Amino acid sequence: MRLVHLEVERFQCIEKAELELGPGLNVLYGPNDLGKSSLAWAIRAVLLLQHNSVVHERFVSWCGDGEPRVALTIADDDERLWRVTKTFGGGSAGRSRLESSRDRRTFTTEATGREVDDRLRAMFRWGVQKPGGQGPRGLPESFLTQVLLAEQDSVRKVLFDTSLENDPDEAGRLRMVEALGALAQDPLFKRILDDTQARVDTAFTPKGRKKRTADSPFLAIVNEQNDLQAKQDDLTRRVRETEAADAKIRDLASERDRINTDLEEANEALRAARADLVVRERRAQLEAQLKDHEATIGGARELQERIDRLVAEGAQVRAAASAGEAAVREADGEATEAERALDAARGALDVLTHADVEQERRMTEVTAARDGAMRRVEAAERALAEATAALKRAEKIAAEVKDDAAAALRLEHRAGELERAVATARDERAASQQALERAKDRVREAHSAAKVQARALAQKEVANQRLQRRAARADAEARRKAAIEARDAARRASDAVKAVEAQKGEADRAAERAVAASAALAIAERGVERWRQLELVAAYREARATAAQLAKEEAAVADARAKAAELRETAATLRGSVAPGLPTAAEIAGLRELHVERRTAEARLGGGLTVTLRRKQPLPVTWEADGEALATPAGRAAVVVVAKQVLRLELGDLAELEVTAGEEDARRAATALRERWRQEAEPVLAAHGVAGVDELDARRREADEREREADRLECDASAQDERASRRPASGDLGAAEARRDELAAELSGADLEKLGDELSRLGDRWQASLKQQRDRSGASRDAAVGALEQARALAQQGQAELERLRTEAARLEAEAVRRGADLGEDWATVVDACDRALTESDAALLDLDRQEATLGAGSDDDQRAADAALRDATKSVEACGTRYDEQAEAWQRAREAAAAAASKLEGTRARARELAFAEEWAAQLASSSPVLPLARWQLAVREATGALDAARAVCAQAERQLTDSQAARAAAIQAARGAVKTAEEAFAKARDLRARRQDALKVAGDRSHEVELALKQAQLELAQSNVDAARQAATELRGQLAALPTLARSTDVDGVAHHEQQVARLTGHLREANDDLAKARGALEHVGGAIVREQLREVEQALQQARERARQVELEYDAWKLLLETLRASESSEGAHLGRALAGPVSRRFGELTSGRYGNLEIGAHLDATGLRVAGEVRELRALSAGTQDQLATLLRLCIAEQLRSAIVLDDHLSQSDPARVAWFNAVLRSAAQHVQIILITCRPAELLGRDEFQRAGEPAFVGAAGLLRSVDLTRVIQRFP
């Protein structure tokens, strides 16, 4: 800091002074009593003293008026100018202003008044006390003010009476520590301190606050924390929303589940109620059905009893009929037996007769056949003999051929011959073959002739017998056939009768079915009628209910309309009761405001009046205080009247006095307000007969309330009208009533109560049930009609068939009678006789067959013998064939040989003529027979001849037997004729008996038929009653009734309706709950859910870490700060450092000044000079001379100013120094002026300035030493008061 410019006005003796100050040594010189010290005081006062301090009085000029004024311009270390201007004085006279200028031209006010001193105090840090503090009055002082601005007579005070310890503020100490500390710091400590300071400076301002600038280490982390905190807050809010949504969903879901449960329970209750109702109705229905079935069973029981009686009667009748039938059968048996005996006798007779004639004729034929056969046997024998002979010749020829062939072979050389021989052999072979075939044919002819002959002989007799028997049998069969035809005719007639009966039964059954169908039809029609009635009842009930409902609704409409009219009437009454012309609420508020204003204005008048009247003569006086008349005592006594605002006094006829309280404005205001009140409020209040605004307001509110009530009533009326208008028109009621009456008329006579009960049993679904039952009954009726028509058609068909069968039966019966008449006897007897004859004939034929077989057997033997012979012959022929084949093979070989010899044919052709012999020989061979062994043929022929003889013998025996049988037959015929006669007599008796018994049987049959008809009728009725079905149905119904659950509670339709309402209500609640749940879920989808929680966790973690980092950073820099403070404190506590630091340069300079005479200066921790160390001992400073003390003090002050780099004011500091020391000091000061500004005020400038260093005339100052020396003649600067 250095002083730049000083202006002083009216300060002590100085009227005005102004001077510029240089940066180095400024020597301000002038004679005594010029006012030099006043300048020093002016500098001290402007820097240290408040403008209104009482001390200023010492600065007031003795000569002139006006307050002292000082303006000092200062340059700080940054060369910024600060101008302090103070006008000292009390009250408004004193002023302070602090201005600054960076351009050194224009100044800006920085502070005024007391703040100026605060700013200066902070700027200089001299350790002076705070203005207005508890310190001593007067000019504020401190160690540094003493050092830098000491008064002329206080030069030595810095050595003895002052130290930093006495400073009222630590600022001076700290400044000294800052300034002097570096002088004695350890390098390591200094580095530590600097590093620490650097760290602290990065985080804190010089005032120790945390930096908020961009380079602050706190800023980034704080910003990060803030960002994260904002995110956390946002996410927390969203999580809360999520949780709220979640909780709401849970609650709603729980509520929905609860409603669901309630709904299920309600549904269950409804189902149970419905089931109970169904059970109840079902029970009633079943009981009714059971009752019907029990009635049916009762009727059936009666029918059954009737049937039982008829059955018993029928059994008796049938027993009688059975007995009659047995008797008829017995008679029939007897008649049949007789008839059979008759037939047998007749048959036997006829058979015998016919057999005898036929047998004769057959015998003749057999004999003739036998003779023919015998002739063919003989012819066969002859042919056989011839064949045998031919065979022999053939054998001979063959032998010869063989020999010739051998000769031919031997005659090889005769090829021509051989060729011919071969041709001949071929021819012979063919001839032989033909001969063989012929022989075979002859053998076969002979064989068959023999066989036929033998068989004819054997069969002749048998055939005769068979013919006879067959004739007899054919006759019997013819008779039998006739009898059978008659019987069949009778049977057909009987069958026809039975068919008629059957058809009649069928017709009866058809009639029964028709009856049943008719009954069913009747039932079905009754059912249809019943269901129709039920429908009518239902329709009637519905129409009745509809009519009732409509009537009820119409009544409700009428009620609603009446209610609406009533409500409207009430509303009108209410509106009528409201006084017309009531002010509105706003108007009342205005009146109320006016009232308040008036009251307020009047209250302002309430100052209180007291009037004392002292009558000097009797005088009638009338008082009125605040509008209230007061009684006045007569006489001359003083009267004291007290009023608040207005006091009216009437003094007889003399005068009238009105005293009004309050100021004029208030009175006028009150009067105006009263006038307004009279004009605006009172007419309204009077019109409505109320005393005040409150009452009027109450009226208004009451009127409003009535209006609202009237509006509400009209709304209700409108709602009633709306409801009434929504109801159906009354015309519907008429139609419903007409329909009801129409149905009632249609149902007249019906048991409505019963039908209604029945309808009720059908339950809620009666319409469907009715339709179903009606359809079912209709279908039953249709089916019954169909069945009836079908039964009728069948009955008609049966009747026609019955008639046809009756006709056919009559025809057949007639035919049977005719056939019986043709037979001449009873057909059964004829048939039996024929059967017996046939049996006998069959037996005879069998016998003949056996005989024929016997005959056949003998012939077969012969035949077999002949066959055997033939087979032998065949074998022989085959053997011959074989041999022939062998020969043929040989011939083949020969031909081959001939072929071989053919080569030689040409050679032998010449000898062809010689072959004539061979040709002749070959002709002989051609006449010969084939070669066969005939011996066996001869033997076979002999055997066949023997067998033929035997057959002949048998034929003869049969002829004998035939003769015998003829005789026996004649005897049998005679006997048979007698038996026929006896049998005829027995047969006639049996037929009579049978006829009688058949009559009796017919009577019994008629009765049985009647009983059966009655029985069938009863059974039909029983069947129609369908009792079994009824019993079964009854049993089932009882079972169903028993199976029906027992109802623990009584449930009716209303109960079910209640449950249905409950279910409907809960269903509505459930729907609402589901809607709410859906909304809540929709809300949840927008709040974030798990993501927000996840992000929140992440941000919380990040925030926690950021906080931890912030804590670490804060801790780190707090630690740096603490370390710095601690380092400073330690450094400060080491006060010796300041003393030592300062003692060094002071002692050095003092040593130079005193030539080392006094040793080094000892300075204490508080910069208190404790003494001089001389030869190891510390001596007191007071022992020094006054001049030396001054010199030492000046050196100390100068050194401190140098360390502080602050201006220093030295006011005649070396007044007691010798010139040599002054000169020394002069040099020191000039040297120090290089670093610090020195304001030196002196009255002896010659000791300090050279000749040319004085201010010259016309110049504001002398400036030399490169601007570091400036001398000013104060006589030119200070303008003293005259």
Add this chain to the structure above:
Amino acid sequence: MSRPEGDDVALRLLHTADWHLGRRFPSFDEADRTKLSRARLDVLDQILLKADHESADALLCAGDLFEEPDLEREWWEPVAKKLTAMRPRPVFLLPGNHDPLQPGSVYYPGHSFRRALPPWVHVVDRDDFEHELKEGAVLYACPCRSRAGQRDPALALPPRAPGDERIRIGLVHGSTFDAVDCQTNFPIAKDAALLRGFDYLAIGDTHSFRDVPPGARPPVVYPGAPEATTFGEPGAGNVVAVFVSQSRRVTFRPERVAYWTWSERMVRSLAELRALASEPHLARTVLRLVLDLRLTAPEMAEAEAILTELKGTAAAHGRAGILQVMRERMTLDTRGIEVNFADLPEVVRATVAQLQELERGDQAEVAREALFHLFRLVRAGGAS
């Protein structure tokens, strides 16, 4: 689980989820955030390579592929490029609860991301999404349309029709029945896969590999995030290779694709810290050290030096890939600390004594820290 014989495999799938592209990591400093964010994108290359290696018939991506539904171009554009450059293979992208299908989301029709995708990449943008993976195998999927919801996405898929013998794969995103807050985060019922007749239900949401419940048939599998997103995700870093046999027997196995390993370590002594610092493979580790230490000043200085070595400086890479240090329980033991200042000037010793005095008062922690500052300054001054 072993892979079935080659001839028997009817369908090969690679199942992944929870890429969380664009995720910030506010707990880490800026440089580490960048590393971790980029790792989400880098791991896509590993996933696509794995799909090639397994010859997958399709790549199923079960939601939360993006951290937000409407991320900047810098996140979705590289994805589109990688999917375009891959060997063509059906890829199915499913919107999850982090990136729901909403107007403005990257999946929404008309978004530039959709236009940038190649034809073999299918976005599940319908509730009735159905795609034939190959003959006899069909995929059903249902997207998330909001950040939270109570609808079961698996039960929203159609059930197996009678007589349908195809391989049915389900693809949804949500929380299984055993998860916290599952009721508000698209809950997936325990028997959803069984009810809907799926042979494999591919799901996404949690970041650790899990089959839910373990060994269940049909399998319901979370592949987990291919790169972990925080500490405490032990099963993260995988995709799942799925094999379905001709007889519809399903096997699957997790396949590691992550670059980073997340590790949280508690250190209770300086020796442990020294040992940890010498461990290998720290360069690919996201390391969180929780220091529970009470150290003297020299030890503390050594510990700080080790931590600096692990963390790295502006001039040198740290030994750990990413380091996060929790120092709440790391304290300085100041007993006898004055010994370290014995030879120093009085003023320094006086400062130490004064700080020790303060340490016994209200400013204990600050005073302790100041002592350590002073210790380091003195040591630094001595060294220089």
